[in-house]
Amino acid sequence: KQEVTQIPAALSVPEGENLVLNCSFTDSAIYNLQWFRQDPGKGLTSLLLIQSSQREQTSGRLNASLDKSSGRSTLYIAASQPGDSATYLCAVWRTGGFKTIFGAGTRLFVKA
Amino acid sequence: DAMVIQNPRYQVTQFGKPVTLSCSQTLNHNVMYWYQQKSSQAPKLLFHYYDKDFNNEADTPDNFQSRRPNTSFCFLDIRSPGLGDAAMYLCATSSPGDGYNEQFFGPGTRLTVL
Numbered sequence: 001k002q003e004v005t006q007i008p009a010a011l012s013v014p015e016g017e018n019l020v021l022n023c024s025f026t027d028s029a030i031y032n033l034q035w036f037r038q039d040p041g042k043g044l045t046s047l048l049l050i051q052s053s054q055r056e057q058t059s060g061r062l063n064a065s066l067d068k069s070s071g072r073s074t075l076y077i078a079a080s081q082p083g084d085s086a087t088y089l090c091a092v093w094r095t096g097g098f099k100t101i102f103g104a105g106t107r108l109f110v111k112a
Numbered sequence: 113d114a115m116v117i118q119n120p121r122y123q124v125t126q127f128g129k130p131v132t133l134s135c136s137q138t139l140n141h142n143v144m145y146w147y148q149q150k151s152s153q154a155p156k157l158l159f160h161y162y163d164k165d166f167n168n169e170a171d172t173p174d175n176f177q178s179r180r181p182n183t184s185f186c187f188l189d190i191r192s193p194g195l196g197d198a199a200m201y202l203c204a205t206s207s208p209g210d211g212y213n214e215q216f217f218g219p220g221t222r223l224t225v226l
Contacts, residue, residue: 041222042220043219043220099169
């Protein structure tokens with residue numbers, strides 16, 4: 001059974017700091033991994049998607065990496081800003097079906 | 113802009129009174145999903161449609177049903193809402209044929225059960 005864990009559950013950093021959010025999964029038979037951002041009371045916004053054959057994806061100040069063999073993904077945020085404050089969730093889509101398993105998220109607060 | 117739309121954004125119902133949540137998409141995606149998300153928890157997949165094929169998750173209560181009358185619309189029916197069904201309901205779409213199956217989410221419907 002696939003389980004997705006995100007550590008830490010919450011993180012508070014000063015503005016301008018570079019930071020790393022972690023996502024681990026127990027079953028390496030995944031099709032892709034997707035990182036999302038969720039603002040309070042809102043839906044999920046897709047940030048980056050990494051296919052199982054890829055090692056990393058970049059978008060602006062965000063960089064996501066994937067190591068299937070160790071069951072880990074990281075989301076790197078460069079030069080954090082107060083507007084980055086949100087909950088960040090990772091989700092894995094296993095091969096052979098449409099079930100997507102989400103982590104519980106990391107709640108990020110960037111202090112001005 | 114292509115998007116996923118959910119209505120209403122907020123829904124209040126009474127214990128046991130049926131309620132229907134709506135999702136529509138302009139992305140023309142084959143797959144539509146319904147997730148339940150309780151406070152500070154991970155979204156939990158309830159079911160999905162691949163075109164007209166309905167796929168229910170094994171642990172989704174019978175109280176939850178879904179309809180997809182056409183490619184653009186999908187509905188979530190809760191037949192007899194209980195207090196434990198109060199949550200955010202998220203609709204998402206994806207297109208496996210593009211090789212990525214990236215999921216796109218709507219803004220969600222916050223359901224309150226009194």
